[in-house]
Structure formats: structure tokens, C-alpha cells
Amino acid sequence: MDLGLEGKVALVTGSWRGTGSGIAELLAREGCRVLIHGFEKGQPDEVVTRLRTAGLDADAVYGDITTDTGADQLIDEAQAVGGRVDVLINNYGVAEAGNWTTTSTAEWVGIYQKNVLSGVRLVHGLAPSMVDRGWGRIVFVGTIGALRPAARMPHYYGSKAVLPNLCVSLAKELGGSGVTVNLVSPGIIATREIKETLQRRAEKKGWGSDWDSIQREASREIFANPTGRIAKIEEVASLVAFVASGPASYINGANLRVDGGASDSAL
DSSP: OOOSOTTOEEEETTTTSHHHHHHHHHHHHTTOEEEEEESSTTTTHHHHHHHHHTTOOEEEEEOOTTSHHHHHHHHHHHHHHHSSOSEEEEOOOOOOOOOTTTOOHHHHHHHHIIIIIHHHHHHHHHHHHHHHHTOEEEEEEOOGGGTSOOSSOHHHHHHHTHHHHHHHHHHHHTTTTTEEEEEEEEOOBOOHHHHHHHHHHHHHHTOOSSHHHHHHHHHHHTSOOTTOSOBOHHHHHHHHHHHTSSTTTTOOSOEEEESTTOSSSOO
16 A cells, blocks of 8 residues: 655654654655654664665654753754654653652653653644645554553553543644544553563563563563564554555544554443
8 A cells, every 4th residue: 555655754753762763664664754853962863874774764853852942943953854744753752650659740740741742842833834735644652551541650641641632632623734633552562671671571480581472471461462462663653654644534533552452442
């Protein structure tokens, strides 16, 4: 399927590592010019070099999007480097340890800045020009934990729970403009950090040392789902790329789960 992304400019926040870098690579392979975002100079360089070596179109951009000043810097740089931004992937977000009794209100505010307002700032700066051009894609990356929160990390789950509502509201605000807004909500993803964490756990639990055995046991004990495994980065990236495509123009305001069937309902 031709996704119609050839020549589009895509900004993927937090793409100097992990899932973000995978999303950026797949968009680049679909013909996008991708802007690899880091918070500080030098962070995106490894990913940019890897993509360019593969013959893909990638540039580095910087900015601390947890602040208004840093977001403005990124917006200016993205528009200067890319000429415009057609596709905004609000991938950046963090999960931080915490609980109901010891996590301070400052930490609650801080994670809201990271997981919600970082994306809102970029919408403020980039959506108007998408509307002017009559085409654009805004995709937030969330988590199925927004609908299946645990007792731990309440500030994390609380911040992520904002995103489904936010995307519906923004889709309505931009209705009829040619700009769509959607949310992709993965379960656990086999990033390098997750693999390393599970490998350490496997050593303690005696799960074995090969990845197939580790993810099979982890999917039973930690993230039960009918597929019996953990998502690959490219599986999440593939859905993000489709939602950002031309053929997906009638998908709008949706919360699309990538969780191997772990959720009990489609709500």
C-alpha cells in the first residue's frame, strides 16, 4: 500500500532513542523527511547518522519541550530545517516511579508537563500552518495504561489518561481542515531498556536467556495478552505510520490499541 507520505516532513518528538527512533525510521522508509528530536545538542546525532547511512532523509532538531521556551525553539528549528511540518508525532513521554503516599504534587505537575503539555505546546505552534495548507497529521503516542491503570505510578497513569480526551477534543477543533488527530496506545514494547530490565528479571526468575523464552514468561507474569509475547518497536511504528498516511484520512479522534489483545474491552 502506498501511504502517500513521499516528500512529507515529519517531526517525531523523543526520537533520539527507543520507540521514537523506530517510528522515525519507518516514516523515513515511507519517503518522509524526518526531523529527529532531542532535548539537547548531540542527542539525535546517532540516529540521524544511522538513517542517513541507510540512504534516508533525516535531520537533527533540538528543544526542551517541557518548557514554553524550549518548545518554541524546537518549533522554529523544525520549520527552518524542514521548511514546514506536515506530520507531528507526539511520541515523547516518560514513566516515573511513584505512589499515592509519597509522590509529591510537584512530581504530579512535572509529569503532566512531560506527558501532556509537551505535545500541547507543539500543537499550538504547528497545527495552524497545517490548517493553512489543508493537510496535516497529529499523532499522540499513549499507553493502554490510560484505561488500565495500576495502583503504582498514579501520576504517570493520570497524565496519560488525559490523551484520549485531548485527541477527541482537538479532532473536533480541527474538523474539516484536512488535519486529523489520533492516539496510538501501545502496551509494553521491546525497547532496549525494557529488554535489559526483563533480562535481569529472567536471571533472577530462571526464565532462560533467549529472548523468546523471556518474553513468553514476561507476557504471562507481567503483561498477559493472547499473543503471548511483547510488541516489537516496528509493530507500533507501523500503526503510527498508517495513521499518519493519506489512506487513513477517515480515521480521526481514535484511540488505537497495540497491546496484543491485553485490554478487556475496546473502550
